[in-house]
Amino acid sequence: MGAVERSRAAKRVRCIEVILRLLAAETFIYVFVLRYFRSATPKLRKQEEAADYQVQLVIATKKSFGSSAKQCQKRSKDEMDGIETLEKDHARIRSLFSNIENTDDPQELEDNFEKLGNILTIHAEAEEQVLYPEASNCEGTQELIDKGHQEHDKGDQMVLEIKSISPNESKFKEKVRGLQEFMLNHLDEEENSLFPKVRQCMSDKKLEELGTEIKQTKAEVAHEVVD
Numbered sequence: 001m002g003a004v005e006r007s008r009a010a011k012r013v014r015c016i017e018v019i020l021r022l023l024a025a026e027t028f029i030y031v032f033v034l035r036y037f038r039s040a041t042p043k044l045r046k047q048e049e050a051a052d053y054q055v056q057l058v059i060a061t062k063k064s065f066g067s068s069a070k071q072c073q074k075r076s077k078d079e080m081d082g083i084e085t086l087e088k089d090h091a092r093i094r095s096l097f098s099n100i101e102n103t104d105d106p107q108e109l110e111d112n113f114e115k116l117g118n119i120l121t122i123h124a125e126a127e128e129q130v131l132y133p134e135a136s137n138c139e140g141t142q143e144l145i146d147k148g149h150q151e152h153d154k155g156d157q158m159v160l161e162i163k164s165i166s167p168n169e170s171k172f173k174e175k176v177r178g179l180q181e182f183m184l185n186h187l188d189e190e191e192n193s194l195f196p197k198v199r200q201c202m203s204d205k206k207l208e209e210l211g212t213e214i215k216q217t218k219a220e221v222a223h224e225v226v227d
């Protein structure tokens with residue numbers, strides 16, 4: 001073998017050596033990276049799982065708070081006492097009178113007056129069947145109760161009269177204004193005279209029981225009125 005051939009052979013050997021080293025380095029890198037990811041993946045998974053768990057926990061907590069808040073609202077509604085229940089009706093009656101006052105549309109007049117007539121009937125029945133008999137045990141209420149009965153009767157007559165008038169007629173609103181003046185005076189009197197006497201005379205427990213009874217009576221009367 002000549003010197004030139006020996007030199008070429010030596011170069012080939014070095015080339016093979018370089019290639020083998022590169023392969024070895026690549027293999028090393030590959031193995032290292034693979035190991036790193038193998039060890040890192042469970043950590044990442046755990047981190048993702050932890051993050052996901054935290055998100056689920058926050059969502060669950062929000063849901064829990066939301067449902068608790070709803071339960072609290074429901075409970076507070078259920079716990080409304082008798083006087084509060086009746087005062088709520090009064091607010092609804094005032095609101096319906098206001099709706100009628102603020103429109104001239106015959107359909108709106110008819111719809112609002114129908115609702116008003118229903119709530120006046122249901123509310124008066126609840127007062128006469130539940131509140132007045134219980135309130136008669138409280139001092140200084142009898143005169144107010146008698147007046148309440150009379151005013152309910154007069155209110156019923158006025159409602160009946162308005163029902164016979166078409167909302168297209170100008171006297172429809174005129175008659176409703178008369179009823180409004182009369183009924184709002186009745187509501188004010190109850191709120192300022194009868195209700196405070198009842199509240200003073202009854203325990204909180206009794207007022208809550210009254211509320212339950214008033215709601216039951218209203219539901220029964222409403223069923224009859226709507227049917």
Ligand SMILES: [Fe+2]
Nearest residue numbers: 124127148190
């Ligand atoms: Fe009343």
